[in-house]
Amino acid sequence: MSQTAMQPRDRRIRVGFQQALLLIRPYVWKRVKEQLRSIWLxxxxxxxxxxxxxxxxxxxxxxxxxxxxxxxxxxxxxxxxxxxxxxxxxxxxxxxxxxxxxxxxxxxxxxxxxxxxxxxxxxxxxxxxxxxxxxxxxxxxxxxxxxxxxxxxxxxxxxxxxxxxxxxxxxxxxxxxxxxxxxxxxxxxxxxxxxxxxxxxxxxxxxxxxxxxxxxxxxxxxxxxxxxxxxxxxxxxxxxxxxxxxxxxxxxxxxxxxxxxxxxxxxxxxxxSRPMEESRFFSPENRPYSEALFDSREAMLSYAFQNAREESHSLMFDGGRAEMLEELRSMAADEEKRSAIFGSDLTTLERWAVARGSEAQRIAVFGTEEALLEAVNLYSGYSKPSLRPGSMAFSGxxxxxxxxxxxxxxxxxxxxxxxxxxxxxxxxxxxxxxxxxxxxxxxxxxxxxxxxxxxxxxxxxxxALFKSIALEEERSTVINFDPGTVTTAVTASGDRTDFFFLQQEGGVKTVPYDPERYDEKTGTYVYTPLRGPLFDGWGGxxxxxxxxxxxxxxxxxxxxxxxxxxxxxxxxxxxxxxxxxxxxxxxxxxxxxxxxxxxxxxxxxxxxxxxxxxxxxxxxxxxxxxxxxxxxxxxxxxxxxxxxxxxxxxxxxxxxxxxxxxxxxxxxxxxxxxxxxxxxxxxxxxxxxxxxxxxxxxxxxxxxxxxx
Amino acid sequence: MITETPAAKVTGFVHRNITDSVRRVLQDAGIIEYYLVPSRSVMLKKRKAPFGLILEHRTVDDPADRVICFVPPEWGRSVANLIIRGGDLSKPGRGSVMVENVTISRAHDLCDPTNNTCMTEESFPDGPARLRDGLTGICCITQRGEGDNVARIALETGACVPLVTFGQGTGVRDKLGLLRITIPAEKEIAIFAATTYDADEIMDMIIEIAKLDQPGKGFIYLFPLEGGLINMKVFRGTHQHAASIEQIVAAIDEIKGDSRWRAIAHQPDQIGRPAKTYLRGLKSLSYICNEGRGEELVLAAMEAGAPGATVNHMHYAGRRGFGEQGISPAREMISMIVHPSQVDSITDAMTGKGALDDETHGLFFISPVPKAYTYI
Structure with missing residues (x-):
């Protein structure tokens, strides 16, 4: 050191690209390794x-x-x-x-x-x-x-x-x-x-x-x-x-x-206002207080349609159920009316009707049975949330x-x-x-x-670890379901359960039959696989x-x-x-x-x-x-x-x-x-x-x- | 005002719990200004293993402080004895003291240590002097994470309980531009004292274990001590005898007057290895200033030929409080080991960059480094 230290040095050492890489590579790798170690578990x-x-x-x-x-x-x-x-x-x-x-x-x-x-x-x-x-x-x-x-x-x-x-x-x-x-x-x-x-x-x-x-x-x-x-x-x-x-x-x-x-x-x-029953929340006498929770009446209406029961939807209208259905009918036709509540895209309203609407509301939106049937087939499958890498990167x-x-x-x-x-x-x-x-x-x-x-x-x-849950993303709809294929099984204690065979992905499996899931009008059976409970020892x-x-x-x-x-x-x-x-x-x-x-x-x-x-x-x-x-x-x-x-x-x-x-x-x-x-x-x-x-x-x- | 005065640098190496009592005796004795460097003391702990298996000793850390003060040379030993009494350091396991003779080469007048004390003869109550002669200080600067390996050698040879401090190294690194970030600057500085008979041997062992003969691994040097007291309680844990081995050793040291009787015999396996080229006759040039100013001054020193520097934070305890335009309580120390012929040019270059101005409140001090080693 004593020899080198004697001479004044340049302020900077020139480093070539190759040498720079030699320096940078272990530096970066060490840090990436650290993060790998922290996240792999x-x-x-x-x-x-x-x-x-x-x-x-x-x-x-x-x-x-x-x-x-x-x-x-x-x-x-x-x-x-x-x-x-x-x-x-x-x-x-x-x-x-x-x-x-x-x-x-x-x-x-x-x-x-x-x-x-x-x-x-x-x-x-x-x-x-x-x-x-x-x-x-x-x-x-x-x-x-x-x-x-x-x-x-x-x-x-x-x-x-x-x-x-x-x-x-x-x-x-x-x-x-x-x-x-x-x-x-x-x-x-x-x-x-x-x-x-x-x-x-x-x-x-x-x-x-x-x-x-x-x-x-x-x-x-x-x-x-x-x-x-x-x-x-x-x-x-x-x-x-x-x-x-x-x-x-x-x-x-x-x-x-x-x-x-x-x-x-x-x-x-x-x-x-204090927490209350849903019906009271939407009742006309309480409406001023309830509306205070929302930006506007439209916002409340939109919220009600998305989250509340049908009776509550009717309560939002002075004319009761008839006016509510009339409103839905006009929303299906009139984009301006629709946009305040469901957005201008018609599919949002239709999806809502299929997923949440009551029988009467569905008819009000789609008009005819045939249109409804078509829509049910269209929307009832599980819809994957779409991935838009561009917008995600931008928002990130x-x-x-x-x-x-x-x-x-x-x-x-x-x-x-x-x-x-x-x-x-x-x-x-x-x-x-x-x-x-x-x-x-x-x-x-x-x-x-x-x-x-x-x-x-x-x-x-x-x-699913402790109870039986439905796997929504594997939900499928059987079109033209024939209730005649439903058979009955008997348990050891003599109880009867209904089931049918479903051919799927090259295999046949038994599916428990639930009459409520069968829609007679459309002839569809909505089938959602169940999973669990996986560990049901010690009383769950x-x-x-x-x-x-x-x-x-x-x-x-x-x-x-x-x-x-x-x-x-x-x-x-x-x-x-x-x-x-x-x-x-x-x-x-x-x-x-x-x-x-x-x-x-x-x-x-x-x-x-x-x-x-x-x-x-x-x-x-x-x-x-x-x-x-x-x-x-x-x-x-x-x-x-x-x-x-x-x-x-x-x-x-x-x-x-x-x-x-x-x-x-x-x-x-x-x-x-x-x-x-x-x-x-x-x-x-x-x-x-x-x-x-x-x-x-x-x-x-x-x-x-x-x-x- | 630029002065050149001899001074004694007294350093107490004490457990954090004892720091306060040491500070109290210093203040009572009229030493108004001193520095604290947060450190850790490293000890060995026996590990228990099932079936009586023998395991390597584990190192354990305790928070500790280096308490540093500069006093006129004739007071050095007395202040050291004061610290020993104040911290009750004569009992093994509580701390060490070192006294070095240094030369304050230049100082901002607020920092001139000769007017920092208002001690009188009465500041030092009578009592047995505990200070020993025949000691040499060892300082080893390694990459962060290697400190315990160096400390282990100090402990396993029974030399002393070392104190480890964190610092930032500069050297080749700062000449690389932004690429410097790829070379870690974090350093660990282990400081301890050993008997002069053993110091060379321990230095060689550290060079071997810490691989200081390889590039970029670190630096080690010896520095002479005017006197000191070393903490020999290298093991944490209880002992089963009336007196611990450390107490017995300390007692024999006192009877014999020095510790030559326990010098480590020269190990024969050293023979046959390539001779190391030690650096001899260097100087340690240290500089203390307000934190934040160091970076620029290190660059100035390196331009003037300093091969590299280690910077560590220290806390200044003095008479000037927060907010006033005095010395900042946050200080940093730049330590460089240089050839004696470079001292003046480096101090000149740093002074030219404002090392002694009112923003910086700088203080240079120089001490001899008889022997040093690093990869050249």
């Missing part, structure tokens, strides 16, 4: 479960595997972008902000960052998906918040996150412990939730509120806020690492929005651009204009932001067409147990691939100089999420009110928090916010909704909330054990160390 698990346990073929296998490949590339790029671009940017601002600006600037910046992050990654789509089965008359307030007043919901969450980031920064600057924040927030949340439980309208909001807390902190926000906090704490804190300082904002950003949504619910709750890119660019531009502006500092390692940061954008677009496309699709297939069939409990195990492993596997958790774990390892290993945190969190999702599934299967599930857990957490060290409290509670990200949420919701739709219309809220409480518990318990061991080890040094 969940993929293999879902595939094996689908094929070996549920014994069903994987539909669209080609698209799914393509999607998975895209998702892995997306994850690799996105995580690379986080570490190269977004996190250094956040940290650079954090390091300079407290030294260059006053408290009011920091607070204003924090609020704008929090609100902006929420608007950039609104999780409202996820919440809508979870609440898709919510009926307007069963939970009017919830319905209102998810549909007409969804904007308010986003605002409330945004303000909540903004206040959380502000509170977090104040905490850093005045070096306050996170514990009192947790005690006060969780305490008041518990009280509010318990109180809401006794209000019929607010009861349905609690699930939404707790889930809001879980989903708002997305894969872009979390790493940014973490890096920012680390930077600020390095300047303002008193100890070498500040006892896990830099963490905690994510915790607050998951708790404040819950509060904000509960308060919003209470504000709106007084003006919204749009979401990615919205999630990344406004926030980073805001941060860059703050750095350059407010702090008047240069961007460190400009080329790396810009490359990182670009990678994060491309990665996120890839990730969302890959998840949608790969992992979520697979999750949907498995999730929808899961109830065996199947449910398998379901819990499935939920656990799925939650565990999906969490391993969560990018925000990866960012948190790397940050934790860095801040603790390796005493808290990345793998240890990820494992602890993944096990927690698995347990949480099992709990959430239990909530859905047995229809346990969310409050019963969440409150005891949080109270237990408060106790453990009081016993834990500040460092682990910060890290543990932050784990709650990072678990529910782009990989876990679609899978969990698919499963939750799949089970929910089979066991009776419970909404899908609450699983995510349960999935974020358990990891806190697991990380804190790990912390208690580790600290106890350390104290013991140090204690030996103390007691045994007599004067030497």
């Amino acid at each position: 969940i993929v293999a698990y879902l595939l094996l479960f689908q094929t070996l346990v549920l014994r069903l073929a994987v539909n669209d296998a080609l698209i799914i595997s393509l999607g998975l490949g895209i998702a892995i590339i997306g994850l690799t790029l996105f995580i690379g972008g986080l570490f190269l671009g977004l996190m250094p940017l956040g940290e650079a601002i954090g390091l300079r902000l407290p030294r260059k600006s006053g408290l009011h600037v920091i607070l204003a910046f924090s609020f704008v960052l929090g609100v902006g992050a929420t608007f950039a990654e609104p999780a409202i789509g996820v919440l809508r998906m979870a609440g898709a089965s919510v009926l307007a008359w069963e939970a009017p307030l919830l319905f209102l918040l998810l549909n007409k007043n969804a904007d308010y919901l986003v605002y409330a969450v945004g303000i909540g996150v903004g206040m959380a980031v502000m509170a977090g920064m104040l905490r850093f600057i005045y070096q306050l412990s996170l514990k009192p924040f947790i005690y006060i927030l969780v305490g008041s949340l518990a009280a509010l939730s318990a109180w809401s439980y006794f209000d019929p309208n607010l009861r349905h909001i609690t699930g939404l509120a707790w889930d809001c807390g879980a989903v708002t902190t997305g894969p872009v926000t979390v790493p940014l806020v973490l890096a920012l906090g680390i930077g600020i704490c390095r300047v303002v804190s008193a100890s070498s690492t500040g006892g896990g300082s830099g963490f905690g904002v994510v915790t607050l950003a998951s708790l404040f929005p819950i509060l904000a949504v509960l308060v919003l619910g209470m504000l709106l709750g007084s003006s919204v 890119m749009q979401a990615a651009a919205r999630a990344i660019f406004p926030l980073t531009v805001f941060l860059l502006l703050v750095l350059l204009l407010v702090l008047r500092e240069k961007l460190p390692r400009t080329d790396e940061v810009i490359l990182g932001i670009g990678l994060a954008f491309v990665g996120m677009a890839f990730l969302s496309v890959g998840i949608e067409s790969g992992l979520a699709k697979l999750g949907n297939q498995v999730g929808g069939k899961l109830p 409990f065996a199947g449910i147990l398998v379901l819990f195990i499935f939920a656990f492993v799925m939650g565990y596997g999906a969490t391993l691939a969560e990018p925000a958790l990866n960012a948190l774990a790397v940050t934790v390892e860095d801040v603790t100089v390796g005493t808290f290993r990345k793998a240890a945190l990820i494992q602890a969190v993944a096990i927690g999420v698995g347990a949480g999702i099992s709990l959430g599934v239990a909530k859905i299967v047995w229809a346990i009110p969310l409050v019963w599930l969440i409150l005891p857990l949080y109270l237990l957490l408060l106790l453990i928090t009081a016993l834990s060290s500040e460092e682990y409290v910060n890290i543990g509670w932050d784990s709650a916010g990072v678990t529910t990200g782009p990989v876990t949420v679609p899978l969990v919701l698919a499963m939750g909704l799949g089970i929910g739709s089979q066991v009776g219309g419970v909404e899908g809220f609450g699983i995510l909330a349960a999935a974020s409480v358990c990891p806190i518990l697991s990380v804190l318990i790990v912390g208690l054990v580790v600290n106890w061991k350390r104290k013991k080890a140090l204690g030996e040094g103390l007691e045994s160390g007599d004067e030497v």
Whole structure:
């Protein structure tokens, strides 16, 4: 070295294309391998479960595997972008902000960052998906918040996150412990939730509120806020690492929005009618209140046709059933009338009539029996949702651009204009932001067409574990069905069952005959194959147990691939100089999420009110928090916010909704909330054990160390 | 103002739980400014295996801190004894102390350590001096993830409980343009002390195990210590005797006055291997500044001929609080091992880039590196 070091060197080494490839290949491969390692478990698990346990073929296998490949590339790029671009940017601002600006600037910046992050990654789509089965008359307030007043919901969450980031920064600057924040927030949340439980309208909001807390902190926000906090704490804190300082904002950003949504619910709750019977909801005297839940009368009418019974449709019209049928008739003919309610495409109306319409309504739409018969043959087959790769890629890119660019531009502006500092390692940061954008677009496309699709297939069939379910996508219609072919079988106890033989795919199978499925007029028999219960031991409990195990492993596997958790774990390892290993945190969190999702599934299967599930857990957490060290409290509670990200949420919701739709219309809220409480518990318990061991080890040094 | 003064750099390597009591004695003694470097201490733990099988010892980590302060040279040993008393370090398992003689070559006047202390004779209560002579410091910089392997050698030879810190390396990497991202910059720095008789042997063992004779694996160097106290409790776990082996060793050291009696015998299997070319007579040039300024200054140093640098974060605990335009509590240290003839040109180049200005609050210090090794 002494010889080479003597000569001044060129500033840059020229690297040829070949050499550059030699450098890049192992770099990229190492990172792809990391993502493969994190995602293979969940993929293999879902595939094996689908094929070996549920014994069903994987539909669209080609698209799914393509999607998975895209998702892995997306994850690799996105995580690379986080570490190269977004996190250094956040940290650079954090390091300079407290030294260059006053408290009011920091607070204003924090609020704008929090609100902006929420608007950039609104999780409202996820919440809508979870609440898709919510009926307007069963939970009017919830319905209102998810549909007409969804904007308010986003605002409330945004303000909540903004206040959380502000509170977090104040905490850093005045070096306050996170514990009192947790005690006060969780305490008041518990009280509010318990109180809401006794209000019929607010009861349905609690699930939404707790889930809001879980989903708002997305894969872009979390790493940014973490890096920012680390930077600020390095300047303002008193100890070498500040006892896990830099963490905690994510915790607050998951708790404040819950509060904000509960308060919003209470504000709106007084003006919204209470849950009621469907017939009362649509009755003329109640109509003004009901219409208040919708944008317009047309929107309500459309909702009624899609979701309510025929009697309710009639109630919407002053002229009763006759006017309703007349309206349908004119809609079939008049495009303008149709467009307000069913959209201008005639097939939507016709599909509705075939799928949901009553006999009279069908005739009203199609006019003649022959047209109806034709339409039934046309529409009654299972219609696969069409896949449009172009529009999916576009919407993925749009979401990615919205999630990344406004926030980073805001941060860059703050750095350059407010702090008047240069961007460190400009080329790396810009490359990182670009990678994060491309990665996120890839990730969302890959998840949608790969992992979520697979999750949907498995999730929808899961109830087959403990009960018998219909396989809708294998539904087929037998045209010109002859009831004469139906034969009767006798069971050992003498009961009679009717069945017929169906020739299908080169084989003959017996199909139980259900007279209700035979339409005499059209001569068709709609046949839907059944599956399950696959595990019916112990009075059906065996199947449910398998379901819990499935939920656990799925939650565990999906969490391993969560990018925000990866960012948190790397940050934790860095801040603790390796005493808290990345793998240890990820494992602890993944096990927690698995347990949480099992709990959430239990909530859905047995229809346990969310409050019963969440409150005891949080109270237990408060106790453990009081016993834990500040460092682990910060890290543990932050784990709650990072678990529910782009990989876990679609899978969990698919499963939750799949089970929910089979066991009776419970909404899908609450699983995510349960999935974020358990990891806190697991990380804190790990912390208690580790600290106890350390104290013991140090204690030996103390007691045994007599004067030497 | 640019000054060149001799100083003592006193470093306490203490368990995180002890950090606070060490800080308290330093503050009580009038040492207002010191640095904290978050680290981890690595120990061995015996593994239990069924049927009495013998397993390799596992390494376990504890959070720890390096507490660094600069004091006038005549105070060095006293401050070290102060830290030993404050942290009760004479009991094995609690921490180590090192005293180095360094030269503060240039410093921003706020950072000049000679006016950082308001110590008097009364700052140091009487008590038995625990400091030992005949020690040499060993510092090994490796890729992230290799630190425990190096630490294991320090532990298994019974030398000392090492402290491992994270750092960022720069070198060839920064001359590659954007392609630099393909070469990981994360480094682990293991620092510990060994008796001077053993230091060469341990250095050779580390070179073997950490494969430092291969390119890009790392760097190791020895540095002389004025005095120190080493933590020899390399095992975590209870012992079954009235005194632990570490306590007995410490007692014999004290009786004998040094630790020559337990020098590791020269291992015969070293003979026959190709002789290593050590780098001798180098200087360690270190520079501490406000965090965020380091990147630019490292580039300046490399342009002036520095072969590479390691940067690590440190926390500055001083009299200036948050928001004031003083020294930032977030500081970083740039460490370079250079040829003595390069010291001036590098410090000049860095000073030219503002290393000593009011934004940066820089501090250069130099110490000898008698022996170093890396792949050339």
